[in-house]
Amino acid sequence: MRRSFAFKCTVLTVAWVLLAIGALQIPPYQVWPAAFVGMSLPVALFLNAGWLLYWLLRRWPVALLPLAVLVLTWPHLQRGLALHPLGPDVNADYEPVRVLSSNVRIFNVYRQLRGKNFASSKAMIKWVAENPADIICLQEFYNEPQPTQENGQVFQSVRRIGQEQGRQPFVSVSLENRIGAQFGLAIFSRYPIVRRGTIPFGRLTQNHAMFADVRLPQGDTIRVYNAHLQSMSMAEQDIVDSYSSKAGLKAKGLGLLRRFKRGLVARARQVDTLRRHMDECRYPVLFCADLNDLPYSYTYDQLADRLQNAHATVGNGVGATYNGRLPFVRIDNQFAGPQWQIQDFRVHYEIPYSDHFPTSATYRLAKKQIQ
Template sequence: MRKKVSVTFYYILVIWLLLAIASMRIPSYYFWLTGFFLFTTPIPLVLNLVYLFTWGWQRSRLVIMPVLVIVFAWNYYQRGLTLNFNEKPSEAKAANLPKTATLDVLSYNVRIFNTYAHLQDKQATNSRDMIKWVAENSADVYCLQEFYNEPQSSVYNSVQKIVKKYGKYYFISNTLINRVNGQFGMAIISKYPILNKGTIKFEKLTQNHAMFADLKIKNDTVRVYNFHLQSMSIEEQDIINTYREQNLFGKDLRKVLRRLKNGFIKRSYQVNTLYDHLKDSPYSVIVCGDLNDVPYSYTYQKLNRQLLNAHTAAGWGVGSTYNGILPLLRIDNQFFSPALKVSNFKVHHDITFSDHFPLTATYIISQ
């Protein structure tokens, strides 16, 4: 009887996983509950491993079922916990390639360099250190989200400190200018010439958008995209209140769920707009940005349909990119065309200036 119940539950588990995989293909504007359902995807993946070890320990012939599920769902396991057994160290491998054959890319949500008072001390030490770290980074290309430049400021004149001081090429898309002429937006900064550039607008009444730049790299041209999709808009205090204060539980929980729902729907539209643009690119692409969504989501799946993910291709482990109270969130990504190769990928967990960790990858442009 116990064995029958166990097998029945396993069948339910497999159906659960299949429904989750199918739901990744359904945009939330068609059925928004899929966004919440996809948060549960790691559960059947983990429980399948429990069955694997349990039936393996019991030497049961049923162990073949979780083995087959792992083979079928390996790519989805890799999204949550990447295991790359390729030749290491990949950095040494990249170093042996001709320099003209590689492109080092930094992607970083810099949180407007912490310009707001509640994010900063009186000397703006954090902002100074972050701008200095970005400016001195050895990457060939920077894709910066939530970029901020205040030309008259000695602290936040980021274009002068990051771009002009080093003679780099740049493209900045400004979405807002404040009363001190501070410019908010995104930036693509490159040591290589920019042949063409443009902005991809999503919907009205949003500052979220994407941008691209065609970079001339010796005899090759690569199109680099930088994007920032709709935020989850969840305040950490809302999460704390949901668990700590009973009188606020219902109110804050409803607020969190409502914001999540709106985010699922908006990101579905936005990623479709981005995808429609990049799929027609005449060049190989590198797509960097703040997805604001987990690897088991429609937005991730949409980009992964045509592109490879740098973390799953060359990274290791969970690769969490969010620097906050919610653990293990990988919401920042770099994707790339199959015609390219990635030889190294790293999330810099030691760089804690922002609420996001910076990502760097080395791409092989030509052999």
């Protein structure tokens, strides 16, 4: 009887895994509750691993079922828990392309963020500027083209990260304030930018994407995308309160659910726009983004079906990028097209100035690309 019950639970777990994987393919603007089923996939995969161990000890032929599921869903497991103890096998035919991506939270320009004497702002801009990356993609970028009476030259970030470091800047401005300061996205490149453009997500949002076609020294042209997708507009404290107590869940739960739904739907439409744009690109693609979504989401799934995720391909561990009280949250990502070999990937936990940790990766083209 016990074995029969355990076998039924194993079959139900396998069905759960398959259902959750299928749910990741459903756009939230069509059936938004499917997103919750997809988000449950890590739990289902964990249970499947548990049943594998159980049957290996009890009756090994039955273990073949959860083992087959583990093998077939290994790429999905790697999304949330990457395991590469031996490191990647990389062809060194080409010079590496080093990429840094970071949501810099407008360099903490607001008084409540920047600290005394602009300490965190200065430290963040200095670290980004002096980073050895060949290409830098920044989300929630901020720049003051001219010195101001209040801030001096602290926030002349285009000059400090770009011209002073030998990088060509491309800033996609989503908002400009009364002093001419620029908010938006930015790409900086040590290689020539031969073409550039922006990808709007609609008139009702400042979130958007940008791209730059970059000519590498060996003559290949690549396309670098930088994007910031729709935020959930959910305060961290509200989320913590909602799961800390029944009273908190009752007070905050419904409002959080509404905002969560709006964010899911918006990001799904935005990633569809990005996917169509990428499908028309004939160059090898590098993609950096603050997705504001988890690895087990429609947003991530649409990208992972077409591109390699740098952390999932060569990283280790969870790779959390959110610098806050919510644990194990990875919403900042780098992706690469199939033409690339990913040499390494790192989350910079030593850089605490923003609510996002920077990420860096090194890429090499697998073979000569025909232009």
